[in-house]
Amino acid sequence: MQKAFEHAWQGYRKYAWGWDELEPLSKNGHKWFGLGLTLVDSLDTMYLMGLMEPFEEATRYACLDMFVGVVVDAYLV
Secondary structure (H helix, E strand, O other), X not given: OHHHHHHHHHHHHHXXXXXXXXXXXXXXXXXXXXXXXXXXHHHHHHHHOOOHHHHHHHHHXXXXXXXXXXXXXXXXX
């Protein structure tokens, strides 16, 4: 299972770093919310698998380079 995660992570890192998700056929990053969702969602998995080098790289990006000032219109009903 760890090899599968590492393969998927390397694809994301190479083709979609900082984007919400990787579109594997086109090898393009896709913006959904513009928050780097795959990167953030992968942090706990990397930590639990003991993948400290990619964990630290992703954490640095999340802490230093990620912009989370997303403006979303919300309507209360």
